[in-house]
Amino acid sequence: MLALVALIAVPTASAWGAEATEAGIDWGTMAMSLFGGLALFLYGMDQMANALKAVAGERMKDILARLTTNRFMGAVTGAFVTAVINSSSVTTVLLVGFISAGLMSLAQSVGVIMGANIGSTVTAQLIAFKVTKAALLMIGVGFTMLFASKTERIQQYGGMLMGLGLVFFGMGVMSDGMAPLRSYQPFLDVMAHMQSPLVGIAVAAAFTGLIQSSAATTGIVIVMASQGFVNLPTGIALAFGANIGTCVTALLAAIGKPREAVRAALVHIMFNVAGVIIWVAFIGQLADFVEWISPKHPELAGSARLAAEVPRQIANAHTLFNVANTLLFIGLTTQFARVAEWLIPDRPLGEEMLVVRAKYLDEDLLATPSLALDRVRLEALHMGERVEEMLARIMPAILSGNRETLREIERMDDAVDTLHAQVIAYLAKISRQSLTEAQTSELIRLMDAVNDLENIGDIIETNLIVLGNERIDAGVSISQPTREVLSELHAAVTRSVEAAVHAVAQRNELAARNVTSMKQEISRIADSAAVHQARRLVAEEPNRIPAYTIEIDIIEKLKRIYYFAKRMAKTVPTGDSSEVL
Structure with missing residues (x-):
């Protein structure tokens, strides 16, 4: 998606580095801001995720093993563990191990996979808080903790804080870089086409599959919303696409793995795709409900109001969508497992x-x-x-x-x-x-x-x-x-x-x-x-x-x-x- 923005922002090779265009945009500077900011954003997310897993990985494994006694508790546990370690893929990998070891059935794991989708929305909620002004402070404090302290646990927390600061700083760089596009009509025309739900879902799914991070895609959507480029229905469609695109990560992770891993990936895909199919016709109703429950800024107007309200609304819609899907499908965990086992049967004993x-x-x-x-x-x-x-x-x-x-x-x-x-x-x-x-x-x-x-x-x-x-x-x-x-x-x-x-x-x-x-x-x-x-x-x-x-x-x-x-x-x-x- 951001690659699409960059292509729009740099229409021809001769325009690269030009001081101005008819819209007065410095394309070279904008391209550097977009891709540099994206690099900082993705690196910060990776840094934060690694630190979180180092701090909490072992304890989260124990929690996941002990608290998945039923489908409802499994969903709550999956949401909590994924929110803490900031990685639904790691949660799924842990589940595959438990299934292979006979500690958990595939049906029990389905509830945890559903809950993991809820946990993955926590990052978008954090990103929706406009704390970009504190980003450099977070980077500085985190860097000091990471390199000045000799205590390993403090270093890990420092890495987590610095990673979060880089996420917000990268967001700020991208947001500032995109600001001139507010007056660039070709870009605004392209964004108008994105208001078609199917187009938005397809673009976000492709982009998420490329970078293998639904949280990163949602974060970029929120950045675009903060500049007033994306309205709420479009943002919801893009979030839906991110939910489908993240299935690519599950598929890649299952390649060459045991049957249990392939089945868990298949459950993930079925759940996410079925949820989007059901909700795509109700994007308008979901947008209305989210507008009603989210903070409002009536003192603002036009794109300024969109920039103030839509980021939080998109984050809320993303969370609400995944919670609703989990509640809708939680009673069908056994059926999901049976379909996965039917589609991916065990190998014949001789072949195994x-x-x-x-x-x-x-x-x-x-x-x-x-x-x-x-x-x-x-x-x-x-x-x-x-x-x-x-x-x-x-x-x-x-x-x-x-x-x-x-x-x-x-x-x-x-x-x-x-x-x-x-x-x-x-x-x-x-x-x-x-x-x-x-x-x-x-x-x-x-x-x-x-x-x-x-x-x-x-x-x-x-x-x-x-x-x-x-x-x-x-x-x-x-x-x-x-x-x-x-x-x-x-x-x-x-x-x-x-x-x-x-x-x-x-x-x-x-x-x-x-x-x-x-x-x-x-x-x-x-x-x-x-x-x-x-x-x-x-x-x-x-x-x-x-x-x-x-x-x-x-x-x-x-x-x-x-x-x-x-x-x-x-x-x-x-x-x-x-x-x-």
């Missing part, structure tokens, strides 16, 4: 198994390290489930399985290695962000944990599978008493790995302590198994020596797996400084 990829790692959360690290913990659980399956299947395969069974388990480790590589790459990206000391420590602990988990998979692949093949090559038959002894040790080690995975994924201190406290139990069972093997060594059985060697190696490799499970558990802070070695 061929695609080995991380379920929870999301690039959109890298700018919020606390949330990104939380996703790594979820992915550790995903990776751990595959390792646990390998561990559960390996003992029966060693004792009595065939070569094909062993090859199947060996292929499972390829998936573990792939997930490990993706997690490490994601952690490397997080490490390039601005991290607190606590976040840096957590990143290192998570890296150690996933490395330990990958080592467990490698022991199964490179050691235990080899022992299974040796048993087949030597024609060894494991006796029933020995099977019972080895199975007891295997069961204990399996419990330790499962507890270690959950300790890391859920930051579960109790599970971590349970793993480290299993040392005596594992040692007792292993020693008992070794004694049993020593007694069996003198038994008059065929292939006794090869069998003994294989059985002792199995015990040693199981003990080695417990060692890595214990190391994993020790990456979880338990408040106990003692080391269990």
